[in-house]
Amino acid sequence: MSEIEQIRQLERKSKMRNAVWTTAVFVLLILWAIIVLFPFYWMLLTSLKSYGSYNSEYVPKFYTLSLTIENYIKAFTAVPLARYFSNTIIFTLITTGLMMLVVVLSAFAFSRLEFKGKNLVFTLFLSLMMIPNELVVITNFVTITNAGLRNSFAGLILPSVTSIFYIYLLKENFEQIPEELYKAAKVDGTSDFKYLWKVMIPICRPTIVTVLILKVIECWNAYVWPRLITDDENYFLVSNGIQTIRESGFGRENIPAMMAAVVVISVPLIIIFLIFHKKIMEGVSRGGTKG
Amino acid sequence: MKIVLEHLTKKFISRHNKNEIVTAVNDFDFEIPDGKLIGLLGPSGCGKSTTLNLICGLETPTSGKIYFGDLDVTNLPPENRGVGMVFQNYALYPHLSVRANILFPLENLKGADRLSKEAMEEKAMEAAKLVQIDELMERKPNELSGGQQQRVAIARALVKTPGVLLLDEPLSNLDARLRLQTREQIRRIQKETGITTIFVTHDQEEAMSISDLIIVMKAGILQQMGQPQEVYNDPVNLFVAQFLGNPAINVFDGSVRDHKVYIGEDCVGERNVEDQEVSVGIRPEAFIPDEKGPFRCVFDRVETTGRDTSIVCHNEHCVSDEDVRAIVAADEKLNNKDGIIRFSLKPYKVHVFSKKDETVIHE
Amino acid sequence: MNNKNNLKGWLYLLPAMIFIGIFMVYPLFDVFVYSFEEGYNFASQTYQGIGLYNYSYVLHDPYFLQAIKNTFILVIITVPLSTTVALLISLALNSIKKLKDLFQTIFFLPYVTNTLAVGLVFMILFKKTAYSEGLVNLLLNSFGIASIDFIEGPYWAKMFVLCFYTIWIVLPFKILILTSALASVNKDYYNVARVDGTSRWRIFYKITLPMISPSLFYLVITGFIGAFKAYSDVVALFGIDLNAAGMNTIVGYVYDMLYGNSGGYPSFASAAALILFAIVLTITVINLLVSRKNVHYQ
Helix, strand or coil: CHHHHHHHHHHHCCCCCCCHHHHHHHCCCCCHHHHHHHHHHHHHHHHHHHHHHHHHHCCCCCCCCCCCCCCHHHHHHHHHHHHHHHHHHHHHHHHHHHHHHHHHHHHHHHHHCCCCCCCHHHHHHHHHCCHHHHHHHHHHHHHHHCCCCCCCCHHHHHCCCCCCCHHHHHHHHHHCCHHHHHHHHHHHCCHHHHHHHHHHHHHCCCHHHHHHHHHHHHHHCHHHHHHCCCCCCHHHHHHHHHHHHHCCCCCCCHHHHHHHHHHHHHHHHHEEEEEEEHHHHHHHHHCCCCC | CCCCEEEEEEECCCCCCCHHHHHHEEEEEEEEECCCEEEEEEECCCCCCHHHHHCCCCCCEEEEEEEEEEEECCCCCCCHCEEEECCCCCCCCCCCCCHHHHHHHHHCHHHHHHHCCCHHHHHHHHHHHHCCCCCCCCCHHHCHHHHHHHHHHHHHHHEEEEEEEEECCCCCCCCCCHHHHHHHHHHHHHHHCCCCCCCCCCCHHHHHHHHCCEEECCCCCEEEEECHHHHCCEEEEEEHHCCCCCCCCCCEEEEEEECEEEEEEEEEEEECCCCCCEEECCCCCHEEECCCEEEEEEEEEEEEECEEEEEEEEEEEEEECCCCCEEEEECCCCCCEECCEEEEEEEHHEEEEEECCEEECCC | CCHHHHHHHHHHHHHHHHHHHHHHHHHHHHHHHHHECCCEEECCEECCCCHHHHHHHHHCCCHHHHHHHHHHHHHHHHHHHHHHHHHHHHHHHHHHCCCCHHHHHHHHHHHHCCCCHHHHHHHHHHHHCCCCHHHHHHHHCCCCCCCCCCCCCCCHHHHHHHHHHHHHHHHHHHHHHHHHHHEEEECCHHHHHHHCCCCCHHHHHHHHHHHHHHHHHHHHHHHHHHHCCCCCCHHHHHHCCCCCCCCCCHHHHHHHHHCCHHHHHHHHHHHHHHHHHHHHHHHHHHHHHHHHHHHHCC
């Protein structure tokens, strides 16, 4: 046995001293991992079983050998899943884009510009962070309805744009850029807007990307507001779509087709998550909350 | 309590390369006598802290044994070794008061060892008095200065009256003035308690000033162990010579020819060995300006810092630094002809090292 | 120059001010107004008087009382339970090196999933139908327990599924926060405690817990607030008609009031929303008071 093997073994041994403890730890972790992953496995598995074979299994099988995509075809043909999908993409892109614009501009104003009343406004913004959405949603509902914007993208998007928390997050990040850079740019005659665009945004790209991803997730999963403001299927987002499918789609019992729809709307976010999981987790731990 | 290390070795798998072995401690085999203050000295990453962790039991050796007195503690967990440890950042529990911090180790005791509440308080007070923080008992750590925190950490380590006290870089987080004070404190506390104390440092001056014994390490290997002055005066190799002393020793490329040691054409000493290339180390305080002295340098300037005057000059054979630095008495007269200055040298401050393995060449 | 600067600052802020003004500040005042306007008619936008009738109506509405009961049960069960489980899992995560990243990533997955979509999967797993017992029931059967309809059956069974799903949904966030809090505790504290012979339990209770208490407290506060606002996970499990299922929550009640025929009853909805806000505020204040004593901020 080589020396390196011996050392490895010794290091392992000193870890193994708490074998019982380590086992308990891993049992707990694996158990929870199964609880987390199982629903995903189950939706995927069920979506690949044919309608007939699913219903013939009194005790459902944990695997299937006869894969079928009939459920996916059904999901896209029997209900307007593609429409829900494109609605959600449009909603997500425009909302996130608008939000970013609003957030960057105001974060810049708060962090770099000097003007009367700045601190007062900022304090006001911060205190608004504590106001729960449920309190303002009622009036927004009335406002949008009165403006005739029910069942329209404008009605979906406009109230979803504001995100004070992201203004706060970005302002903090902007402030970490040394003041000297700004002064130097001023001396060189750089305009504020150019400075923001050419210096601050590139430097703060990590935070901006994090904010973007978090907002995309939020938009993709939006349910409450879209449900209130749309009752025309042509404007449903995926969340409402899935709820409609649950209530009436496919006839009540075509569970494999339902699962296919669930897989389809879950996949985009899971892909984004797998690519950006470090960024997302870091962003969330810096102060995001659920919902 | 005396500490015996017997062929103590600690090897790691490298964190960067899974197929590489890092030997943090290589075959340490020596005895630390009872009741002394020992400075474990070496550059960063040389394995000092690992040695300390092995002694206190936070790490287990790859091979070799550790004895406290006659007791083999190699496989004992830290809590059964009876050691007190002070970490570099003190690791005071920030949510507990000074009193609660000091009481903490006592409250861990169970069964027959457990003291009554009053006895605990008394011991805690005793430890606090020893380190002179008995007036700060109700404060939280963040309300204390760095030096005070350090003393609380020492009190916490001492409260169980350990057989061995270990200090990891105890002074590195303090500013220069506090450092002087605190090291005297450590010295005093050690003398008063008589507990065998080992402290780790990369600062040679710190180690030299208060230790009874110093141990010089480099890359996991013990270089030299002895009383500070002894090690300073008689370094076993070039590394030890260069590591100890401030300003650092001047090192020159030299050679031995006919039992005489030359730097360039200047004869600076004698060594009874065969002809070879050598490194010559000359302590700054070895230089005596002397018109007839054998050693010649190009004079640059004189720097006076308080009591010392240093002559800064150049020598093409010097390899340690651009400047050759000589410390002389302030009233010394300078001979300076055509920019050349001559020195005679105190022979016991001139060390000759073999080029091959950098070990010292005596006589 | 100064005026120009002022103008520029406000210009940059203008978009945010417009959005926040219309969709947050104005509604905030308006919701109070609505809640006091008696007999408000959405179609004609008229009302009959000012008073507390809306509150009285809501507080006497059996659906609202049921919603309050459901919400409170949900909060009381899920907040302590999810925090404890998250703490256990985070401790476990923090004690391993290998596979830590993998587990962490897996555990975070529910955070990014669509609540409605996965809720549907949960429903199918728990549902008992004519031709299938549902997977959970089969599991129960194998332990010799009779099947239960978790989705349309007894109240406690429905509550169980709801709590289970809620915990499943909220745990990723809590695990994430606690894991990073635990990881940021300096290892030297544990080392010094070990050298001093501190038992595992005492290390946890006397060192770890106080050190992470700010994060823990943050989670309890946000946990309470979040659980009081439970809605979409309930819809996912029990469908849109929550009143019929007897599983409505306060937020669900608010939305149902709006969603009803011809624009619904914004006044009742406002009154209910303000009652919810008052409850959440009270709980948060109590939390803050309790934390003063028990949370250690560095």
